[in-house]
Amino acid sequence: MKFSIERAVLLKAVAQAQSVVERRNTIPILANVLIEAEGNNVQFRATDLDIEVVDKADAMVERAGATTVAAVTLNEIVRKLPDGALVTLTEDGVKGRLTIEAGRSNFSLATLPKEDFPVMASSDYTTNFSAPAPVLRRLFDKSKFAISTEETRYYLNGVYMHIADGEDGRALRCVATDGHRLARIDAAMPENAGDMPGVIVPRKTVGELRKLLDDDEMQIAVSVSETKVRFATPNITLTSKVIDGTFPDYTRVIPQGNTRKLEVDASDFAKAVDRVATVSSERSRAVKLSLDEDRLVLSVNAPDSGAATEELAVAYDDERLEIGFNAKYLLEIASQVDRENAVFLFNSSGDPTLMREGNDTSAVYVVMPMRV
Amino acid sequence: MKFSIERAVLLKAVAQAQSVVERRNTIPILANVLIEAEGNNVQFRATDLDIEVVDKADAMVERAGATTVAAVTLNEIVRKLPDGALVTLTEDGVKGRLTIEAGRSNFSLATLPKEDFPVMASSDYTTNFSAPAPVLRRLFDKSKFAISTEETRYYLNGVYMHIADGEDGRALRCVATDGHRLARIDAAMPENAGDMPGVIVPRKTVGELRKLLDDDEMQIAVSVSETKVRFATPNITLTSKVIDGTFPDYTRVIPQGNTRKLEVDASDFAKAVDRVATVSSERSRAVKLSLDEDRLVLSVNAPDSGAATEELAVAYDDERLEIGFNAKYLLEIASQVDRENAVFLFNSSGDPTLMREGNDTSAVYVVMPMRV
Numbered sequence: 001m002k003f004s005i006e007r008a009v010l011l012k013a014v015a016q017a018q019s020v021v022e023r024r025n026t027i028p029i030l031a032n033v034l035i036e037a038e039g040n041n042v043q044f045r046a047t048d049l050d051i052e053v054v055d056k057a058d059a060m061v062e063r064a065g066a067t068t069v070a071a072v073t074l075n076e077i078v079r080k081l082p083d084g085a086l087v088t089l090t091e092d093g094v095k096g097r098l099t100i101e102a103g104r105s106n107f108s109l110a111t112l113p114k115e116d117f118p119v120m121a122s123s124d125y126t127t128n129f130s131a132p133a134p135v136l137r138r139l140f141d142k143s144k145f146a147i148s149t150e151e152t153r154y155y156l157n158g159v160y161m162h163i164a165d166g167e168d169g170r171a172l173r174c175v176a177t178d179g180h181r182l183a184r185i186d187a188a189m190p191e192n193a194g195d196m197p198g199v200i201v202p203r204k205t206v207g208e209l210r211k212l213l214d215d216d217e218m219q220i221a222v223s224v225s226e227t228k229v230r231f232a233t234p235n236i237t238l239t240s241k242v243i244d245g246t247f248p249d250y251t252r253v254i255p256q257g258n259t260r261k262l263e264v265d266a267s268d269f270a271k272a273v274d275r276v277a278t279v280s281s282e283r284s285r286a287v288k289l290s291l292d293e294d295r296l297v298l299s300v301n302a303p304d305s306g307a308a309t310e311e312l313a314v315a316y317d318d319e320r321l322e323i324g325f326n327a328k329y330l331l332e333i334a335s336q337v338d339r340e341n342a343v344f345l346f347n348s349s350g351d352p353t354l355m356r357e358g359n360d361t362s363a364v365y366v367v368m369p370m371r372v
Numbered sequence: 373m374k375f376s377i378e379r380a381v382l383l384k385a386v387a388q389a390q391s392v393v394e395r396r397n398t399i400p401i402l403a404n405v406l407i408e409a410e411g412n413n414v415q416f417r418a419t420d421l422d423i424e425v426v427d428k429a430d431a432m433v434e435r436a437g438a439t440t441v442a443a444v445t446l447n448e449i450v451r452k453l454p455d456g457a458l459v460t461l462t463e464d465g466v467k468g469r470l471t472i473e474a475g476r477s478n479f480s481l482a483t484l485p486k487e488d489f490p491v492m493a494s495s496d497y498t499t500n501f502s503a504p505a506p507v508l509r510r511l512f513d514k515s516k517f518a519i520s521t522e523e524t525r526y527y528l529n530g531v532y533m534h535i536a537d538g539e540d541g542r543a544l545r546c547v548a549t550d551g552h553r554l555a556r557i558d559a560a561m562p563e564n565a566g567d568m569p570g571v572i573v574p575r576k577t578v579g580e581l582r583k584l585l586d587d588d589e590m591q592i593a594v595s596v597s598e599t600k601v602r603f604a605t606p607n608i609t610l611t612s613k614v615i616d617g618t619f620p621d622y623t624r625v626i627p628q629g630n631t632r633k634l635e636v637d638a639s640d641f642a643k644a645v646d647r648v649a650t651v652s653s654e655r656s657r658a659v660k661l662s663l664d665e666d667r668l669v670l671s672v673n674a675p676d677s678g679a680a681t682e683e684l685a686v687a688y689d690d691e692r693l694e695i696g697f698n699a700k701y702l703l704e705i706a707s708q709v710d711r712e713n714a715v716f717l718f719n720s721s722g723d724p725t726l727m728r729e730g731n732d733t734s735a736v737y738v739v740m741p742m743r744v
């Protein structure tokens with residue numbers, strides 16, 4: 001194998017691939033990236049056995065071939081090479097070394113046989129559709145904060161992507177919850193997505209997927225089976241196993257009868273919550289909301305260290321209400337609001353509270369109260 | 373006690389003071405900042421019993437007084453208050469609470485009696501002089517990287533500031549070493565500094581001092597005794613115990629007879645060292661320098677993972693030499709060079725090597741070689 005490639009192109013492909021590689025590996029070859037050169041391009045493939053990413057880059061291939069080298073080391077070397085350098089990678093298949101040359105720099109890295117590299121079995125994708133990058137970005141960005149980190153509740157360790165009946169017809173929906181809060185985000189259902197099986201996309205996959213979604217003009221090809229999900233741009237293919245479990249029936253958690261409506265500037269609200277929470281101890285950062293006509297008082301009372309109150313002018317015309325929340329959950333939910341006022345719908349101080357942006361029902365959040 | 377103060381002024385004073393407070397304290401009052409309001413200003417005082425910092429800020433004092441509150445919490449609250457806010461701090465001395473008000477925000481923090489706050493005993497400073505901030509900045513910035521972190525060699529856990537005979541007459545000199553490398557930085561001796569006792573300024577003090585030295589126009593008042601050192605600007609006074617030990621005779625470590633001279637672009641050199649070191653394992657990042665006429669080859673050989681070589685055009689006209697160094701030490705020393713080429717002076721592959729910037733002898737570095 002021998003090919004030459006621009007440093008910037010190489011860096012982009014290797015950086016994307018190596019990020020799925022786990023830093024601590026008991027199986028040596030999982031620390032490696034599989035490099036395959038053929039025709040006019042080179043593929044870089046990395047996997048942790050659950051996720052596989054394949055990055056394709058243009059290159060001047062002099063001699064086709066394939067080998068594997070340590071992904072992190074290769075990435076570090078390429079990153080440190082001067083901008084604009086032309087990099088030549090050579091492997092003669094005999095010495096078990098890959099040579100990397102650029103200008104007066106010369107590296108040789110130990111290789112492992114390409115035959116040992118685990119290539120993810122292909123899947124029979126039953127659903128194939130296409131969605132604009134900004135649509136997928138919104139679905140995952142607004143839901144991922146609620147993913148559970150409890151390993152025992154493995155079926156909550158991801159975002160549940162499925163087709164549902166939304167307020168405006170059939171929707172591509174992402175839901176995440178950890179039992180304390182929940183996010184439900186809808187987008188118009190893409191063509192051909194109608195029979196998609198619901199899948200739980202793991203947290204790490206959501207993180208890797210995010211890197212494919214920065215380009216506003218990009219269309220993402222999505223393929224789904226019962227066991228796998230694939231997201232692809234022309235150059236990058238991300239394939240992931242989905243979580244083998246049943247996502248709980250979240251619809252029962254979303255309150256329907258909450259009528260006490262509070263409308264508040266989301267940014268002012270978040271800053272005020274952040275400030276009053278400062279005085280409380282780390283463990284139970286409970287913030288009390290006291291609602292009266294067009295008036296919200298946020299308060300925290302930590303007997304040992306101190307107390308804090310803050311008043312906000314809001315829109316509220318229901319009866320008096322006092323309700324407590326975990327400050328972190330309130331902050332995270334308020335920070336999802338980027339366009340309009342945050343609208344909270346309460347029932348009683350013991351019932352789950354609903355939050356949305358203005359009258360937009362395509363993004364709905366639920367948060368459980370705390371006793372204060 | 374009652375006073376009002378601009379949020380930005382308060383934040384600057386509190387932030388500076390709280391940074392000396394240790395995060396884990398067994399003595400509760402050491403987590404607090406002592407606030408003393410009198411006349412037209414307020415003093416914020418914090419200490420870890422080794423270092424004391426006093427920050428003075430203008431304020432509208434309505435009622436003089438003093439109290440102590442948790443430094444970190446106060447800093448967090450003030451940081452989160454909106455920019456431009458006027459903050460009022462009130463303590464009535466009865467309830468054991470300090471009230472902080474700004475706009476519609478209201479905080480109350482638990483206080484501890486001001487009488488319990490440990491104020492550092494004053495010292496009889498035998499030497500008092502003044503030095504421009506940029507001069508002190510250079511002395512400490514260029515030497516601190518070599519401070520030892522070995523607690524058993526406590527006398528190396530700081531920068532040795534003393535008066536010495538430099539190449540251009542009497543000098544204010546800072547020296548730091550960890551036994552593997554050494555930095556010796558000179559500045560022209562300030563007036564009245566001639567009889568200064570040599571003191572070892574602890575690592576943490578060097579870090580805190582750095583925050584006083586950003587303003588190029590500032591004159592720093594320096595006071596030194598056998599046991600303490602004090603650095604002061606009109607608003608901030610930093611007092612520190614010095615390390616109670618004897619700094620070793622570093623002059624014997626600085627080679628005098630090294631004649632083999634290598635001249636190299638410091639930035640190119642540092643980048644090349646960084647690149648070749650990528651292939652070696654974390655533990656022994658040994659880089660070999662092979663010198664021949666006007667030619668330097670850097671190489672690393674890590675049998676398990678790979679090898680790297682890089683060639684640099686340099687100025688060298690002595691006989692062939694091979695010498696090895698710890699890559700991290702070479703990088704740190706090369707990154708001290710900011711104006712000119714790095715000049716290395718070698719003796720043999722087993723002897724300490726000297727490095728300086730061009731022909732400037734006011735900053736000299738020594739690094740021990742490694743067997744490669």
